[in-house]
Amino acid sequence: MPVRIVRTWTRPVGRAPRPVGGPLPWEIAHHGVVGNIEESKPRLYLAEKVVDDIDRRSREGAIRRREDMGLLLGDWAMDDEEDPYAVAMDLLTGSLEASPVAVKFKLEGLMKVAHALSDLEYPDVIVGRYHTHLDLGCFLSDKDKKTQEGGFPHTHQVAVVVDPMRREAAAFANGPGSPGSIWAVMESYTEWVGVERQG
Numbered sequence: 001m002p003v004r005i006v007r008t009w010t011r012p013v014g015r016a017p018r019p020v021g022g023p024l025p026w027e028i029a030h031h032g033v034v035g036n037i038e039e040s041k042p043r044l045y046l047a048e049k050v051v052d053d054i055d056r057r058s059r060e061g062a063i064r065r066r067e068d069m070g071l072l073l074g075d076w077a078m079d080d081e082e083d084p085y086a087v088a089m090d091l092l093t094g095s096l097e098a099s100p101v102a103v104k105f106k107l108e109g110l111m112k113v114a115h116a117l118s119d120l121e122y123p124d125v126i127v128g129r130y131h132t133h134l135d136l137g138c139f140l141s142d143k144d145k146k147t148q149e150g151g152f153p154h155t156h157q158v159a160v161v162v163d164p165m166r167r168e169a170a171a172f173a174n175g176p177g178s179p180g181s182i183w184a185v186m187e188s189y190t191e192w193v194g195v196e197r198q199g
């Protein structure tokens, strides 16, 4: 089902110190991206409860032989060195139609997600999409790249792939002209000061 954008917000990019990065329960393993992670600029910080949610859901999905997915809600900012980073504070998901090799929202799942997004007091932003691969490793398939391009094309939007069977994870950011073409550094966090915004 195609997604139609009915409302958009623009807001200035705020400035805030980055959270202190913590560990993840997965090995970071990127496949299909050329380049050195050390030289990668985009960063994604996952709140510990988001990490726990993803870890639990992805393992339950693996037992049932189903991929899992959800939207990462949060904010983004520039650090003191003018490098952008995204912070995922919540995982939003709904009922899924899933197999060992594919996943999408059922219509009712999509409605739930849409309602939850429209009910948010502050227009929290979608900083990315998470989904799982079952023992295939962490990469973006051609379909994943299309999803990223169509739904999450902005520089602060990251694709997170978790393989609960291999205990691997990876984050992919949108490089110049190409969705998911560069690595993003991914870490957990416990506290973040947040961006001060007027209004």
Ligand SMILES: [Zn+2]
Pocket: 131, 132, 133, 139, 140, 141, 144
């Ligand atoms: Zn995929």
